[in-house]
Amino acid sequence: MDAIVKPWPKHPSAPSQSLSEHVRAAPQPLENRPTREQAEEAVRTLIAFAGENPAREGVLETPKRVVEAYEEMFRGYTECPADVLDKTFAESESYDDFVLVRDITFNSHCEHHMMPFFGKAHVAYRPVDRVVGLSKLARLVDVYAHRLQTQEHMTAQIVTAIDEILKPKGVAVMIEAEHMCMSIRGVTKPGALTVTTQFRGSFRDDPNEQVRFLTSIRSGQR
Template sequence: MDAVLERADNCSELKVIPQEAAKSPTRAEAEAAVRTLIRWAGDDPTREGLLDTPKRVAKAYEEFFSGYTKDPAEILARTFDEVAGYDDMVVLRGIKVESHCEHHMVPVQGTAHVAYMPNGSVVGISKLARTVEAFANRLQTQETMTAQIADAIETHLKPKGVAVVVDATHQCMTCRGVKHDGVYTITRQFRGVFKEADQERRFWDLIRG
């Protein structure tokens, strides 16, 4: 079977995937698939209100899943050494997370809190938010996304420690299945110095304000 190499989720390894899985369908094929789903749902894709829906869905998917075109290595590539001796943690609190569950392809929405302990250099704070977006804008499980964010920061910044916490609601739980509202899923990854009790406590104190 023909295969291609693709960079793995942790940004540091390559994995082999089938050639046919690597080929992206054309825009026309994507729109045809939407029309098929409309018919399967029981409606008529040729009626006036649905005529442009396949185009709109394809365009929305380009935005929802734009993370597949973003490389965390490039996002985190530029760092700065002139920090006037700053050697304490850098924390971003309340980064918006908008993702989609890979099991049902429905929205996952919440916030991410990210911190790292610099090891001589720092990265622009917007790059941390962009790193979160790069992994959020894909089909995901929250657990995987949390680990991927931590892996990327750890791999490319090589800090003394990384902390990532994601707090989100899943529409696969609120609008289908058990239909429980107000349930939040919290996932976390602590690496390096953030595994030390005092540093973890300082991180939580900053996150809670």
């Protein structure tokens, strides 16, 4: 297959107006974003609030490590979904069925408690005349996962990005995740999974397509 590179314009006045804001560009950084030193000082404050001495040898370097970890875990704030799905391929033959990438593992953080939630995403779409590299679908999941999220919002954002950029016949996404804010605090129910789904186009219009999608996910799983 021959690669087709079609950069998507990201300026608000460009023809990409049809793309949602969260699809066409990375979030704008805060005007008064704290410095690294201020962030490290905030971690020291939290260490002290927990009852620990921030000057103790064992946690002396913790503020630096936490800030570095934040840069990695929340790198999605610097990444643009439209860029991830920018490179597509022309189909050499007609293909009239959905493409499914199952069991995409991810890690994210709940925006309510800033605690991790993690699990698997299952992403399917029915291409028209543009297909995207399979790894790009996993990359798209990571872009949205590496931000403060709710599982419901993340599911909808992934569907919207694929629908608006690739313009397929249909899109389906299911996410299954365990939330630490439910597993290790509050009701403390480890192992409980939250399942969210979102359908667009042919998947939303045809219940049989939804059944095929869900069956394909469950087949082979143990």
